[in-house]
Amino acid sequence: MQLYNVTWQFPEIEGQKAAYAKLIDYMASGAEADCFDGFELISRTHCPQTGSGVVICKARGTKELFKHFAPWRAMFGVEFDMQPAFSDEEVCECHKELFESMVG
Structure with missing residues (x-):
């Protein structure tokens, strides 16, 4: 599976307040949509002061x-920006191959 860095942003405060009310219920019910076949949420962080945050999945x-x-x-x-990302191991492997291909 591919690692993703997903930043998110609320465009206005009313949506943010409604979403946090839903999130309280979602988390209390077990957050089942955070892990299913083909998807695994690793980390979710919040910056409520700016209506933004980051999900690693x-x-x-x-x-x-x-x-x-x-x-x-x-x-x-909620507005999302989803970027494919590398783990430490993946980025080191890719850069090792890149640097080796540049020697010449």
């Missing part, structure tokens, strides 16, 4: 990302 592809994030966009207007 693994996903098989865009359909799994959509399944997890689309309800929050549809219900509360």
Whole structure:
């Protein structure tokens, strides 16, 4: 599965307040949508003072990302920026190959 760095932002305060009320219930019920076949949420952080935050997750592809994030966009207007990311091991492996290919 691919690692993703997802930043998120509320465009306005009313959506933020409604989403946090939903998040309280979501977390209390076990947060089942945080882990399903093809998707694993690793970390979710919040900066409520700016209406933003970061999710680190693994996903098989865009359909799994959509399944997890689309309800929050549809219900509360949350805006997401999803970027593929590398683990330490992956970035070292890729750069090692790059540097070796540049020697010549």
